[in-house]
Amino acid sequence: MTLPPSPVIDALQSASKKMADRHTPFIFDDWYVAAFSDEVSSQLLARTLLGRGIVMYRSAAGKVVALEDRCPHRSMPLSVGALQDDHIVCAYHGMRFNTQGDCVHVPSQSTCPKSMGVRTYVTFERGPLIWIWMGPPESADWSRLPEQAWLTTEQWATSHGYMHLKASYVRLHENLLDLTHLSFLHAKSFGTPDYASAAYKTEIKPGHFVVMRDVVPTTLPPVWAEPTGIKGQGQAARIVRSAFLSPAIHEVSVSFYDCTLPEKERPTFRIRTAHLPTPETATSTHYFVVHGRDFAQADSAMTQFMHEQLFVAFNEDVTGLAQQEAALARTPTNELYEFSVGADGPSVAMRRYLLSRALSTL
Numbered sequence: 001m002t003l004p005p006s007p008v009i010d011a012l013q014s015a016s017k018k019m020a021d022r023h024t025p026f027i028f029d030d031w032y033v034a035a036f037s038d039e040v041s042s043q044l045l046a047r048t049l050l051g052r053g054i055v056m057y058r059s060a061a062g063k064v065v066a067l068e069d070r071c072p073h074r075s076m077p078l079s080v081g082a083l084q085d086d087h088i089v090c091a092y093h094g095m096r097f098n099t100q101g102d103c104v105h106v107p108s109q110s111t112c113p114k115s116m117g118v119r120t121y122v123t124f125e126r127g128p129l130i131w132i133w134m135g136p137p138e139s140a141d142w143s144r145l146p147e148q149a150w151l152t153t154e155q156w157a158t159s160h161g162y163m164h165l166k167a168s169y170v171r172l173h174e175n176l177l178d179l180t181h182l183s184f185l186h187a188k189s190f191g192t193p194d195y196a197s198a199a200y201k202t203e204i205k206p207g208h209f210v211v212m213r214d215v216v217p218t219t220l221p222p223v224w225a226e227p228t229g230i231k232g233q234g235q236a237a238r239i240v241r242s243a244f245l246s247p248a249i250h251e252v253s254v255s256f257y258d259c260t261l262p263e264k265e266r267p268t269f270r271i272r273t274a275h276l277p278t279p280e281t282a283t284s285t286h287y288f289v290v291h292g293r294d295f296a297q298a299d300s301a302m303t304q305f306m307h308e309q310l311f312v313a314f315n316e317d318v319t320g321l322a323q324q325e326a327a328l329a330r331t332p333t334n335e336l337y338e339f340s341v342g343a344d345g346p347s348v349a350m351r352r353y354l355l356s357r358a359l360s361t362l
């Protein structure tokens, strides 16, 4: 008999209710990645962010414009219209909207109805990313914009990519704070068998959830062994810090060195990955990733190699999380329960934080 007795199930379900999941409302008062900079041009780009339809484009002056993607006349998506002289012309009745979202022309009459317009969103472009404040423009809190200096300095060579994830962004954050899965879900890519059982430390404070692991000695998988040249069995140190920084960003920082060399003689190779989940719907997520390294910055072949290898691994998460979401969806709510184990401490705390943030703005 492996089914828990009903009091245990009740307790597990009660614990789960204190954590964010796919039913939890989105957190609007924060910055999220809306797009990569190279995605936004003079073509209209439609994207659903936190359940809201948004249309984006770049004005003639180069500024990113983000507007509600719904004509206030008869609800035609503005993104299927045309861009003319920085104005969106609705495909249905030709009404025009400027970069401020104001209606500036109605073809069938000489004036626009008073106050007719669409909602605008505050955006901020930095390095490869376009951030969007999903709350009201007047509440945009610049102190919440994640500081990511390494994304814009020449000290770091970066590449970026996008995956569409058929799972809640909450589960992606959970995945990133639970790196014991590297030994299993990523057994064929960047995981190693010793990773799951390596000792770890945590930092848990409101809005700040970190897991640190020193895997020493270990053997590096090819994605790291090739670029660093640390290819021997048990030759490497793999020092990992995995940090939730906001609902929109989780940063993984890793240092590698040859642990067979004396401390003063060994170079340290550092890599970083910004995992940038932006909810699309309750059960789908725009998964933006920027990866960087602070060595061999000019080696474009190395950039290409690492990018391809990494995205094989990240796609293992995308596949696994979608399978997990499907299993959740087909389980009747009254029969659904999940056990947590010790390594879930940071992710449980993070999910409680997300729930408190979501409920505080309702």
Ligand SMILES: [Fe+2]
Residues within 6 Å of the ligand: 175, 181, 182, 185, 186, 317
């Ligand atoms: Fe993973």
